[in-house]
Amino acid sequence: MPDKLALPSEDFRAMAAAAVDFLAAYFDGLRTMPVVVPTTSRAIRERIDEPLPLHGADFMVLMDTVRDVFSQYSRHSAHPRMFGYVASPGTAVTAVSHMLAAAMNINVTAWRSAPSAADLERLTIDWLKQMLGYPPEAGGLLLSGGSMANFAGLAVARTAKAGAEVVREGVAAARRRMCVYVSAESHYSVAKAAGMLGLGEANVREVKTDDSLHMDLADLERLVDAGRAAGHLPLCVVANAGTTATGAFDPLSEVADFARRNDLWMHVDAAYGGFAALAPSARHLFAGIEQADSIALDPHKWLYAPVGCGCVLYKDPAAARAAFAHGADYTRTIGLKDDEAFAFWDYGPELTRPFRALDLWMLIKFVGTERLGQAIEENIACAKYFAELVKRSDDFEMLAPVELSVFCFRHVPKGFSGDLDAYNEKLLVKVQCAGSTYLSNARVGGKFALRGCVLNYRTTKEDMAQVLEDVREAASSL
Numbered sequence: 001m002p003d004k005l006a007l008p009s010e011d012f013r014a015m016a017a018a019a020v021d022f023l024a025a026y027f028d029g030l031r032t033m034p035v036v037v038p039t040t041s042r043a044i045r046e047r048i049d050e051p052l053p054l055h056g057a058d059f060m061v062l063m064d065t066v067r068d069v070f071s072q073y074s075r076h077s078a079h080p081r082m083f084g085y086v087a088s089p090g091t092a093v094t095a096v097s098h099m100l101a102a103a104m105n106i107n108v109t110a111w112r113s114a115p116s117a118a119d120l121e122r123l124t125i126d127w128l129k130q131m132l133g134y135p136p137e138a139g140g141l142l143l144s145g146g147s148m149a150n151f152a153g154l155a156v157a158r159t160a161k162a163g164a165e166v167v168r169e170g171v172a173a174a175r176r177r178m179c180v181y182v183s184a185e186s187h188y189s190v191a192k193a194a195g196m197l198g199l200g201e202a203n204v205r206e207v208k209t210d211d212s213l214h215m216d217l218a219d220l221e222r223l224v225d226a227g228r229a230a231g232h233l234p235l236c237v238v239a240n241a242g243t244t245a246t247g248a249f250d251p252l253s254e255v256a257d258f259a260r261r262n263d264l265w266m267h268v269d270a271a272y273g274g275f276a277a278l279a280p281s282a283r284h285l286f287a288g289i290e291q292a293d294s295i296a297l298d299p300h301k302w303l304y305a306p307v308g309c310g311c312v313l314y315k316d317p318a319a320a321r322a323a324f325a326h327g328a329d330y331t332r333t334i335g336l337k338d339d340e341a342f343a344f345w346d347y348g349p350e351l352t353r354p355f356r357a358l359d360l361w362m363l364i365k366f367v368g369t370e371r372l373g374q375a376i377e378e379n380i381a382c383a384k385y386f387a388e389l390v391k392r393s394d395d396f397e398m399l400a401p402v403e404l405s406v407f408c409f410r411h412v413p414k415g416f417s418g419d420l421d422a423y424n425e426k427l428l429v430k431v432q433c434a435g436s437t438y439l440s441n442a443r444v445g446g447k448f449a450l451r452g453c454v455l456n457y458r459t460t461k462e463d464m465a466q467v468l469e470d471v472r473e474a475a476s477s478l
């Protein structure tokens with residue numbers, strides 16, 4: 001029996017080959033699979049439950065379980081009609097880069113721990129800045145996702161506007177309520193971050209939106225003035241570069257002007273929409289983003305990167321150090337200076353960090369930004385085409401404008417006079433169970449919407465037409 005830990009290289013080769021064979025067939029079969037098959041937690045547990053294993057099992061038996069349980073009972077993110085939430089399909093090249101990173105297991109805490117990986121991360125951050133037109137002197141780092149990126153942005157905003165003593169003494173040192181302004185369409189991770197940072201979720205003030213769900217600047221001004229008059233400290237405004245519910249893009253230049261005039265930190269939540277900067281038709285929306293103090297991005301959304309890759313950018317890296325640098329003796333970099341003394345722990349909440357930059361570098365360098373931008377453009381075109389199909393139909397209606405690749409709509413059967421919200425809710429569950437198309441939901445202007453987000457380079461216009469057919473089919477069985 002070979003040692004299962006210090007595995008002989010021929011066994012390792014056989015395992016990797018079996019895994020790649022499985023994945024190649026998986027990619028080939030995606031289009032003919034259901035997006036998800038209905039099941040229960042109990043049914044899954046019956047397939048996998050066993051006492052703590054004492055002796056190791058054969059790898060090929062494990063692969064059978066991967067195929068027959070984990071793959072079979074998944075909602076397939078890579079399926080061309082997986083439109084729910086904001087689901088990245090992943091890519092073949094990052095499947096390989098992920099394995100390489102995991103095998104080398106480089107811990108990217110600092111340059112000293114990971115010389116080439118640290119430099120590569122700084123290079124990929126430079127590339128992300130270039131995609132957005134963000135200034136070259138800006139800094140940033142990769143982290144687990146958009147929620148952590150919003151957290152990091154707000155943490156830096158807090159020290160920048162309330163003073164570094166809040167890190168040491170706590171938020172009471174500010175002696176005032178610190179307020180964060182978001183649009184009513186913002187992602188809840190912003191409020192969650194405010195809770196975790198001790199700012200308080202109740203101090204995240206919701207700014208009204210206009211008919212297109214963009215932040216209403218007059219309402220922002222009213223709220224900030226009211227906060228000041230009440231003796232609060234207006235800290236930060238969070239603008240959306242693509243909301244999760246509908247893809248609405250706040251007017252970044254106007255928000256930036258307002259933030260500058262009112263001494264507010266400007267954070268842009270571009271977790272969903274950020275990489276639309278690569279699509280020529282969406283580029284104009286990004287005017288003004290270069291003025292943001294911090295930006296949250298999610299390569300694991302619209303850059304098709306594997307789950308677990310978010311990014312925060314800071315216009316002034318020194319402001320991030322004020323929030324995160326700690327100087328414990330066991331992390332002190334002795335005998336190194338400048339670029340070699342660089343440590344990611346001074347710029348974000350994590351210490352041990354995976355080699356996320358390898359995924360990004362392989363993806364961007366292998367595919368190229370031209371093809372990535374084209375794929376993103378096609379996703380937008382698919383969503384716009386869907387809106388056209390809905391407008392031409394007499395049994396559907398759009399509930400929000402298509403600004404990026406999100407489409408919100410509902411079924412309005414001819415002659416229907418009941419509760420459309422309740423009807424479409426039931427319809428959604430039917431569509432999800434049928435497995436050909438997966439949609440999620442949103443509330444738009446108080447109405448229940450069927451919601452989809454095109455985020456997959458495999459999705460075609462035929463798929464968009466199929467969505468309407470699948471919804472009609474589900475409706476006929478209600």
Ligand SMILES: *Cc1c(COP(=O)(O)O)cnc(C)c1O
Pocket residue numbers: 086144145146147148150187189242243244269270271272298310
């Ligand atoms: C998805 C999303 C987030 C949260 O990002 P995670 O990577 O899921 O943590 C934040 N903001 C917006 C606009 C999002 O779409």
